[in-house]
Amino acid sequence: MTVPTPTAPHKDLKWIGRSIPRVEDARLLRGLGRYIDDIVLPDMLHAAVLRSPHPHARIVAVDASAARRAPGVVAVVTGPEAADLVGPLPDNGPAPDKHVWRVLAADKVRFVGEGVAVVVAETRYQAEDACELIQVTYDVLDPIVDPVEAVQNPPGLVHEAMGTNIVYERTFTFGPVAQDFAEADLIVRDRLRYRRQTAHPLDTTGAVAEFDVGTGEMTVHTNSISATSAAFGAAASLGIPSNRLNLVPCIAGGSFGSKQFCWRSTVTAAMMAKLTGRPVKYVEDRLDHQLNGDQHGSDRYYDVELAVMRDGTFRSLRLDVVEDYGAYCQFGLGSHGNAIAQVTGPYAITSTEYHVQAVLTNKTQQGAYRGFGADAGNWALERIVDKAALELGMDRVEIRRRNLIPADAFPYTIPAGNLYDSGNYQAVLDHALERFDYAGWCEKREAMRAEGRHVGIGVVTANERSVYGATEFWFWFDNADVAVKTTSTPEGVNLNVDAAGNLTVTLYSTPFWGNSSDTVASMLVAEEFDVDPADVAVVHHGTKGGLPAAGPGGSRLTVMLAGAIRGASGKIKDKLRKITANTLEVDEDDLEWVDGGYQVRGVPERRRTVAELALAAHLVKTSLPEGMESGLDENFVYDHPYLTMPKDDRSDLGVWYPCVGNACHLVAVEVDPETGSVEILDYAAVHDSGTLVNPRSYDGQIVGGTAQGVATALSEELSFDAHGMPLPLTFWDYLMPTALDVPEVNIGHEETPSPLTAHGIKGGGEAGRLMAPGALSAAIDDALRDFDVRVTELPATPERIVGWISREGQV
Template identity: 60%
Template sequence: MTIIERRDVPPARTHGPRRWVGQSIRRVEDPKFLRGRGGYIADLVRPGMLHAAVLRSPYPHARIVSIDTTAAEAMPGVYAVVTGAQAAELTDPLPDFGPDPAKHTWRCLAVDKVRYVGEGVVVVVADDRYLAEDALALIEVEYDPLPAVVDPVRALDAGAPLVHEALGANLAYDRTFDFGDVDADFAEADLVVRDRLRWHRSGGQPLETVGAIADFDPSTGQLTAHTNSLSFTSYLFMAAATLRIPANKLDIRQVPAGGSFGSKLFVTKPLVIAGMCSRIVGRPVVFLEDRVDNISNCDHHGSDRVYDVELAVMRDGTLRGLRIDTIDDYGAYIQFGVGHHGNALAQVTGPYTIGSVRYRVRAALTNKNQQGAYRGFGSEVNNWMLEQMVDKAARELRMDPVEIRRRNFIQPAQFPYFIPTGNAYDSGDYEAVLERALELGEYDRWRAEQARAREEGRYLGIGLITAQERSVFSATEFWFWFDEPGAPVTSMPESVTLNVDATGGITATLYSCAFWGNSPETMVAQLVAEEFDCEPHDVSIVYHGSQGGLPATGPGGSRTTVMLAGAVEGASAKIKAKARRAASELLEVDPDDLEWTEGGFQVRGVPDRRKSLGDIAIALHLFKHTFPEDIESGLEESKVFDHPWTTMPSADRSDLGVFYPFMGHACHVPVVEVDVATGEVRILAYAAVHDCGTLVNPRSLAGHIVGGTAQGIGTALYEEFVYDDHGQLVTSSFLDYTIPSAMEVPELRIDHVETPSPYTPHGIKGGGEGGRMMAPAALNVAVNDALAPLGVRVTELPMTPDRLRAAIRAAEGAPPG
């Protein structure tokens, strides 16, 4: 294996003028969705399909003593009743990257004991979902309840109930990493700022829950499945192994996500349940989670962390070093290992020239639903933690929160900049973003308004945070946690096939999921139009199922726009190379005498001597013997585009290499008013300025920022999966799990500063997680600014009215309650 030297920097690209990249065009997907023809899982249900429903555990921790399915099996219209023990005979464990698989096994249904409220125990297949649910009610399960543990700190104590007895502890991972001279930076610091911070779990709430339609053909052994999982191509073999079928006998067809925000990244449980059931009954089976399934038994709750943090600071505001000790509550299973913290380590020092970091991560197992991905995948939590500490440092130094950030910014001339972990930031102009945000957010006016409000006894707060948005991950972040990783994967490609038909029409074939929010059809159409000087809406976009498809990783980590841009660029270059040679034959000139312009090749300096792409395409399709023997008929090319900048971690892991180098940045400035009598937080204004490199479609990017900020508002103020002390999930529906509505989300003022990446096509950086990466931190800073006259500092999210009132009462010296 060729190892790239860790400090190697790719050659810089030049970015010329653009016609379509950067235009706010209407989405090419819109007509089908507006007409109700999007093709979601529920849209694909047809007469004759059978329906599956899952019986969930009412206990957070219990042994399964017995299961009586007799009555359910006798019910008319029921075709199969499958217990966890029976499922274990038909399927292997689900894919996961957690601790010792012999001692930590995650299956589609619980076998001998349940480990959280909502874990699946039995699945029923019936003529329709109503019958299946009725049959579930007839199943009798005897449980032997066990003590549960839901607090991640207590879970690590000696004597705590064990989630997996075979592991011998609830500590699934514990390691400390040092980057730079941490001890020296803290020894020389004038001030060490300390805090304990608590981020509670929430999750993406899709309009359509996770589902799959599986159709097993016993005559061929082929399983065809439609699923709204975001990632399936690269790791298809894992799902096939769980189903115990060869990977080349599993064909997964893309279905629009119906909302994901990370919560459908690599989801296998519904696919496995539907596939297993289809094999049993010999008919197509649909399993689509209901809302309680999705909240209590999904694959993807968000991060759930406790932080003890120390920040080394000089009197002049210079930030020197960070010491981070975090316990992350992964629930009952740990499917992605501690990959969430790779996202954090990609930007752990934010936009600042902090020189050293000590990072300890402990993964705790508890009796909760397993943790997975939610927009930001752990890096949004790091942004919140770091900005809380920078804001606290400014207060302890009595320093302007704007000035402390400005003083520590990485400067434009320093890029590419290597942070202490070894990851690189490709480009940026953080001060320009800050200045634009201060202007857009009317920072000085609101400071004056805040002073007037305080004289009136009102509590206004202004938040200001400057934070990163890493994009385009490399696979190394999933295995650099171990000295001897089990699978040191380094490929995370994306592929495109471009076909020019005989009329010159262009079709792009994609190999990732169908629609997840960043408008892949629109984005690819714009990129293709940029290459071939056509109209984006004239480009046809189709999707290839997994069987026989080219390598593709799918969305996640704000990677897809950059990666598909590289694939489109590469396939276009191949088509143009063949078209140039064909045009040289048709025009009887040397290929070097031709130039591409306005959708075709022309002789340099002779505009009248040209061939359009359509002229060339029809000749290549229909007139083979016009050309030399080595020019084949047709005009179709593919490109598998691999990560453009990855370097390997050092053997001792003191340098993690370059693994997330295309670094976006943003400054958010919200203004809030806190009602100290009720704990209500009202957002009065909100400004956000982002740098995502070159914008592809500002219109759709604005949607990312607005939607992500709305989710960030939910994280900051409302949303939480609450488990009580006994392990019961008390927020199992939208009656209890509070999501902000349009009434709670203010009008956002959005702007952009573009610093193109020197290393990506067109200078694009990812922007899909914008908003949620910043809003929780910004709103926490704003609330703390509002309550500063009372001596209140809120260190726990979400900042619910109850929590704010408790903090205010404690500051007033009143008893709680």
């Protein structure tokens, strides 16, 4: 497949590239948005879940008799009973038949917080009270907590059917790794620890289900951001034909990956609605979400090696990763697919080796937390680059500049096979240095250090992959082990022009979750038809009878909507052209689209507007060309913009994440060596995500992602003690940053359009979080260079920083 030449950004565009207020804001800011907990159905019941207090224990017996007699209780379902009512939850991981994931634990619990029973009552208070009446007899087992011990000297098995706690292990070699390492002048080594976090959106995951006994129809209102993708898995778990299940999306108060599919809440509510014959609402409380929400982030141990020449040129990269997946593996190796898609970052590294060992432990399983593994991968790469600069005695900016992929090398194929579609990394770096005033800050840093202050500067140059392809779901395995080699990740839209010429676009993904899909869609339609985005109506469809859609995961939705809307618009405009040619009695080739209508080239007074053409299309059949049907309504399903297949031996994984952006972040910090506190003094970020659609909204993504990256670097950690007990159970312990902790971000943009997508757009939904941890780590290094401290573990909490200074506890 030949990669086309990109066009200049914003060429002949009227709306794309303009900062406009979000069309969603009018209702959301007035409190008129309908979130999952706002949904109230007649005769609705409420569900609560009883959670395990043990990380690892066999369920000997469950006595729910007292709970069933409690006031207001309509039904109680225990784990074994749930196993008879619904099937396992969807599992995209390896060997799903040997580590079965259910809505409630049936045989034994595998982490603190795993559900063992669900109670449905007239009120949530009654359901919660009844949960306390359920008596569960446990045979407590030794917990498997440390992933290294889980492999080398396990006290037991998380899943006996596995016969091991290693759910997956493989080494991928891309290019002449052994040769490049043998020829290198220096091999730089690092051991790193990236600890788990979790997502905390404003509203938790939830569902409201109602079952029609007469028709067998199940309707579930959900705040899943990928309801269409989730529907097939939910239908399989519920034992309901997919054409009798309708997942109806509602707006979500943030996601950060936590609402990717929402299978557990969906199946819980639907199971109980079918059992009771009444609508059932289940919305996680904060403890449910923290412990049993399936959205924990990456939890990795890295051994990294970088082969370097004396002039600072990078040759090859080796990564050995042990990942603590928790008790289950719902997304398989997806987070490592994200990392491998940009494993060499923005650098011209010629070969790579990636060894991954995925381990099961008695902790909550991972989910799709924002960045989904690429965050950890970027951090590990930037850490080894900084160490290489240190060992070579080179400037950290210069070593990066020397290794950046040159602008004339795009499209560029990395050793793993993925394509970087476009970029100008030098321009991004230069812009960031200027915006940050790097030279000025270097002078200020030295002056402040002369005063006895510990001030440092950090810099990262990093990539952001977007628009995933389906081959990532199965290229981890040999061809013989893959039943269906899926290649489709579609996104459908419907576009309708009514008789008055008004436009309506119907989407099949979530209405709102932080990124503004309504705004994006209205701007894209407005661009095609020369109308104001405010005049475009946006409708959201449930999964039943809807078009294929995969939703926003992997920073894909804006790109996919652009392709789908362009496709649907093209079909409608083609029909409008034919009607114009017929009514004006001219050849179609003599017409051109100008200012919202078709006109004869060179004769602008001979034209038809969309409103005139729409009236004819709907109400004047005799004005239509022979054989044309009335109406202006078109569907279009847009699939992946560029995908190639992996090689059979997996020495090349093909192209699966081709829309690759780039960013440079610089930060200045001051560290107090006595308390370990870190104060951010200045922060600048320059991003290139292709053609910008709405800079105002994208800047919000950068600021929000940077805030999460600050949290990753300095405070947020979902830790467990040696007995598998989760330590941060409240926001007193799980330390999310406040507005006072997040700096003002000085944002700049470069635009190198993608040659693969409509308007040259790339994804940018994980902007900031993929860069900030590395930038802050480097700045802390620089601030504490007198103490010979390097950040090798995140978060760099005050306690850890003080320990590193005193030479205690550094990885």
